[in-house]
Amino acid sequence: MKNESPFVYGIGNPLIDVIVSVSDQELKDLGLHKGTMNLVNVEKRLELSAYIKENKKPSYSCGGSCPNTIITLSAMGVKTALGGKVGNDEYGDIYRKNLQALNVLDNLGKSENPTGSSIILITPDSDRTMNTFLGANRDFCISDIDEETLKKADFFHFTGYMLDTKNQTEAIYRAIEIAKSAGAKISFDIADQFAAGRNRDAFLEIIKSSCDIVFANKEEARIMFDNYEPELCCKSMGKLCETAIVKNGKKGSFISYRGEIYNIPVKGPSVPIDTTGAGDTYAAGFLYGLCNSLDVVDSGTIASILAGQIIKQVGAQFSKEKAQELKELLVSGKWEKE
Numbered sequence: 001m002k003n004e005s006p007f008v009y010g011i012g013n014p015l016i017d018v019i020v021s022v023s024d025q026e027l028k029d030l031g032l033h034k035g036t037m038n039l040v041n042v043e044k045r046l047e048l049s050a051y052i053k054e055n056k057k058p059s060y061s062c063g064g065s066c067p068n069t070i071i072t073l074s075a076m077g078v079k080t081a082l083g084g085k086v087g088n089d090e091y092g093d094i095y096r097k098n099l100q101a102l103n104v105l106d107n108l109g110k111s112e113n114p115t116g117s118s119i120i121l122i123t124p125d126s127d128r129t130m131n132t133f134l135g136a137n138r139d140f141c142i143s144d145i146d147e148e149t150l151k152k153a154d155f156f157h158f159t160g161y162m163l164d165t166k167n168q169t170e171a172i173y174r175a176i177e178i179a180k181s182a183g184a185k186i187s188f189d190i191a192d193q194f195a196a197g198r199n200r201d202a203f204l205e206i207i208k209s210s211c212d213i214v215f216a217n218k219e220e221a222r223i224m225f226d227n228y229e230p231e232l233c234c235k236s237m238g239k240l241c242e243t244a245i246v247k248n249g250k251k252g253s254f255i256s257y258r259g260e261i262y263n264i265p266v267k268g269p270s271v272p273i274d275t276t277g278a279g280d281t282y283a284a285g286f287l288y289g290l291c292n293s294l295d296v297v298d299s300g301t302i303a304s305i306l307a308g309q310i311i312k313q314v315g316a317q318f319s320k321e322k323a324q325e326l327k328e329l330l331v332s333g334k335w336e337k338e
Contacts, residue, residue: 001154006291008073009153009184011083011145011175012066013137013161014099014108015116016091018049020058022121027129034123037130045133048119061317062098063118065159065191068280068316069287072306074104075323076288076330081105081149083175085140091115092136109144111136126314141167142174150175151182155213155287158188160195160220163202176210185290189215189283196223208240213290215283217247230254235261243296245303247282252304257296264300268308277316282307288330298336305335 027034030051040048052058062071067082074080082099086092086108092115099106116135122128140162150156156179163169176186188211190196196203196216203224207214214237216224221233230248237244238256247253252266272278285306289299309326310316318326329335 001291001293003079003152003154005079006154007079007081007152008070008155008157008287008291009081009083009107009150009179010066010070010157011140011162011172012070012159013064013116013134014067014082014084014086014095015063015118015132015137016095017061017063018052018058018091018117018119019061020052020056020119020121022056022123024123027121027123030121032121032129032131034129035127038132040131040133042114042133042135044131045114045117045119045135048131049117052119060094060098061315062095062102063316064116065161065189065280066157068277069157069189069284070104071099071102071317072281072284072323073288073291074102075318075320076284076327078288078291081107081146081153083107083109083145083150085109085111085136085144087111087113087115087136089115091117105149107146107149109140111139113139138165138168140171142171145171145175145178147178150178153179153182153184154291155187156184157283157287159191160189160199160203161191163199163206164195169202173206173210180210185212186210187213187215187283187287189279190217190220190224191215191279193217193219193223196220200224204240207237211241213243213245213286214241215245215247215279215286217279218249221246231261231263245282245286245300247279253282253300255296255300262297262300264297264304266308267301267304268311272311274314275311276314278307278311280316281310302330302335
């Protein structure tokens with residue numbers, strides 16, 4: 001490590017999670033189908049935001065795949081920064097304020113377009129209808145990179161969502177160049193099977209040319225390597241990068257490190273309450289281990305423990321109380337007995 005206190009810099013899509021309780025009838029009135037995940041345009045986002053502002057008292061949290069990983073690392077005591085882009089609007093201000101409260105260094109740029117959001121409508125039966133608007137995220141470009149801060153990082157982490165537009169892709173390649181030249185390890189989470197389908201060739205190229213650590217779940221790995229066997233996918237990915245991780249759901253995960261395969265057992269309940277953010281949390285746990293100079297097996301075990309804890313609750317981030325409990329567990333070394 002080049003820093004006495006290891007530093008992880010992430011670039012991702014910051015999405016403000018706007019969480020609201022609604023009735024089934026309200027969902028119908030808003031023209032939404034219960035339990036769906038929708039990618040909405042700016043008009044629908046403005047309609048939903050106006051309805052909420054007039055009729056509801058929402059709660060807000062910082063969301064997005066890479067942000068979830070960075071926020072969890074920060075909660076575990078690792079120094080972190082987050083790059084991305086938000087709008088010059090109320091949601092952007094809320095995101096920045098919450099990020100600061102979570103002790104994550106704000107490296108977010110500003111866009112003239114609205115802040116990306118995920119409006120989550122929860123009915124009395126706890127079913128969630130999600131409405132995601134990417135907004136300012138898609139404007140991220142090379143000029144938004146804080147080069148001096150990035151040069152200080154021990155790890156640079158990004159996700160597959162960042163290769164969906166030309167300007168975002170160019171920015172990620174520039175960030176990798178900066179981070180590598182400064183001696184950082186490059187960590188890539190494929191993060192989404194549909195992103196893997198859209199960008200398979202680009203993902204394979206960036207893994208081979210640029211990445212030290214790559215995370216995939218079994219579905220993402222299947223798409224990338226055209227194989228239904230997660231272990232074989234892990235072996236294939238391990239030929240392209242130093243450390244390859246394939247998460248295999250209830251069966252744990254496989255890690256390929258310099259050609260050797262390790263099987264990490266699951267450390268959570270067999271029936272999850274909510275799997276949202278489990279992969280992001282796994283990545284945080286693994287990077288936490290590396291930041292503390294642990295080997296890949298111990299890092300994978302910590303990743304499995306944290307992922308096993310996040311699926312016991314609703315939501316992709318730990319409460320302050322739970323984060324403190326887990327931080328104390330990791331510092332104590334008692335996690336080895338978990």
